[in-house]
Amino acid sequence: MxxxxxxxxxxxxxxxxxxxxxxxxxxxxxxxxxxxxxxxxxxxxxxxxxxxxxxxxxxxxxxxxxxxxxxxxxxxxxxxxxxxxxxxxxxxxxxxxxxxxxxxxxxxxxxxxxxxxxxxxxxxxxxxxxxxxxxxxxxxxxxxxxxxxxxxxxxxxxxxxxxxxxxxxxxxxxxxxxxxxxxxxxxxxxxxxxAEVPVRRALPVRVRQVDVRPFTRAEIAAVETDDGGPARTGSTLVLAGSGLASAHPFVTVGGARLVVDPASTASRVVVSLPSTVPAGVHALQVVHVRPADAMSGEPERVVGRSNAVPLVVLPTVGTVTASGGEVHVAVQPPLVEGQRAVVTLGRLADPADPPDQVQPVVAATLPPQPAGPPVAVLDIPDDDLSPGTWLVRVSVDGAESVPSLGAGGTYDAPVVVLP
Structure with a gap:
């Protein structure tokens, strides 16, 4: 130049x-x-x-x-x-x-x-x-x-x-x-x-170590829960495929690092879904690592990754209460910074209501979660809610909770009763 x-x-x-x-x-x-x-x-x-x-x-x-x-x-x-x-x-x-x-x-x-x-x-x-x-x-x-x-x-x-x-x-x-x-x-x-400016360069390599290891590509073919239901906090995920297990595997999903069950095999890996994995759509991968060596000071190194597959983690609505002009909705996993939530309440029919009465539905959109600790309770005003029993659903980043079915084949929980 x-x-x-x-x-x-x-x-x-x-x-x-x-x-x-x-x-x-x-x-x-x-x-x-x-x-x-x-x-x-x-x-x-x-x-x-x-x-x-x-x-x-x-x-x-x-x-x-x-x-x-x-x-x-x-x-x-x-x-x-x-x-x-x-x-x-x-x-x-x-x-x-x-x-x-x-x-x-x-x-x-x-x-x-x-x-x-x-x-x-x-x-x-x-x-x-x-x-x-x-x-x-x-x-x-x-x-x-x-x-x-x-x-x-x-x-x-x-x-x-x-x-x-x-x-x-x-x-x-x-x-x-x-x-x-x-x-x-x-x-x-x-x-x-x-430009005649100094450039920061790395120190020269003193010793080169070449380590030859057999390579097996990890491939995820399917992901499901052990009970066949949707993935929620506390669910057990079962990953099927090939080359999944290694000496030191782990699973990444939603920014969390999940420990693999020791009984996992090359074609079947089992992990539990903790509350640190936020609700929403995430990429799930199996990662093989070489652990850090305290003697030589060599850090942990990734030696292989599987293909990434999508996983939808649904939020779960816990206890719903009403007090002080607000409805308090407990949700798992807690919302983390940047997540958006929508709380939908649908009034259940009362036996005293006319047969042809259309029940109202109220949706409250919450602003993105600010920086800070995770939020496990969502507070919304009850100004637009009339007395009665309201079925509560929560949607987080496009993943929506699923209500429970009652004996009559209709959704009946979780609910909040307003006097």
Whole structure:
């Protein structure tokens, strides 16, 4: 990569290539030289009876190089530390202007030599860059070029003519604020400028240890509870598949790490679902690990994972009470930070109600749980609840509790009775 002198180094190399072209025979133009001025300054050179002669290289635009910027790797790790030096990839747009005695057609002759020279040197090779920097680095005004390292850039700078429409030429020279002079636009790509900042690197590896172990892919084919019902807090999950058991397996679900029953086999793994697994839809996986070694200090390492299968954990409604103008609904597992809950209460029919009376349903949506300890009791106001018996259901992150069936085949619990 190059340092911050790279742009000036490209301009000086272009100047060097063009100077060699107009100095060469045949058809030299007397007094010719290559400048790096603004076009308005070029127009002020010389006098009408003694016009200045030469070429001018003017950098009028710098744009990011999309190809290099899209392939650039992240420069910082997740902790924010610098893992590689940031690189700015740039394209440079130049205006090569010819000036001289118009009746003698000197601008046309000079621009033709410039176009031929840049067509013959479409790539600024290491030798050309080093020769140009050595020449202009010896001059007082451009002595800084001695510190330029453009020649060491991994990708050489390439030149290509940029055709401009009449409208673009008019706008460009209008912005430059000077009458038009015979010119040709070129694009130099790509200049890679690297920040000179320290990078944090890991210490070198002193010893390499290669441990070869047989690998058996774990595959979960099905997950169900031992009683065939939905998964709730306290349920026993039975995982069927192949390659599930190992010396040190465990099951991950909902951010919790579940201990595998010691009687589990390669085709059948049994775990209990604790209250630390929140309600909702989760990905369930079997993970094989190599335990930490206290003697060598080696940490625990994951050596294999099964496929992930979805598991819906339903909330369970416990005791429901009413007091102080609120209904208090106990729920398991408790709600954790960020979870959303909806409590739905449906009034059960009373024998005194007319047969065709439609029973009301009231739903209370709770805001997402804030940061803090898990919440096992949900409080909702009873303003919209009339006296009677209300069936209570709770939905958490899309997983809804299932009421209990009574003797008559209808849902009758959990309920709250309001006087």
């Amino acid at each position: 190059s340092n911050t002198h790279a742009i000036a180094a490209v301009t000086s190399t272009l100047r060097f290539v063009l100077q060699r072209a107009i100095d060469a025979e045949p058809d030299p133009v007397a007094g010719r030289k290559v400048t790096t001025l603004r076009p308005a300054q070029v127009a002020a050179l010389g006098a009408e009876d003694s016009p200045a002669r030469g070429l001018n290289v003017f950098l009028y635009r710098v744009t990011p190089n999309q190809a290099w910027n899209l392939t650039d790797l992240p420069t910082r790790s997740g902790s924010g530390s610098l893992v590689r030096r940031p690189v700015a990839a740039l394209d440079l747009s130049y205006l090569v202007t010819a000036y001289g005695d118009e009746p003698a057609l000197e601008p046309q002759r000079l621009l033709a030599r410039a176009a031929l020279a840049l067509a013959a040197t479409p790539v600024l090779t290491r030798d050309v860059v080093e020769e140009a920097l050595a020449l202009y680095g010896a001059e007082a005004g451009t002595a800084f070029l001695e510190r330029a390292d453009l020649a060491g850039q991994p990708e050489p700078v390439k030149l290509s003519p940029s055709p401009l429409s009449l409208e673009e030429i008019s706008k460009l020279w209008g912005v430059l604020g000077t009458p038009y002079l015979l010119s040709q636009a070129y694009t130099a790509t790509v200049v890679l400028i690297e």
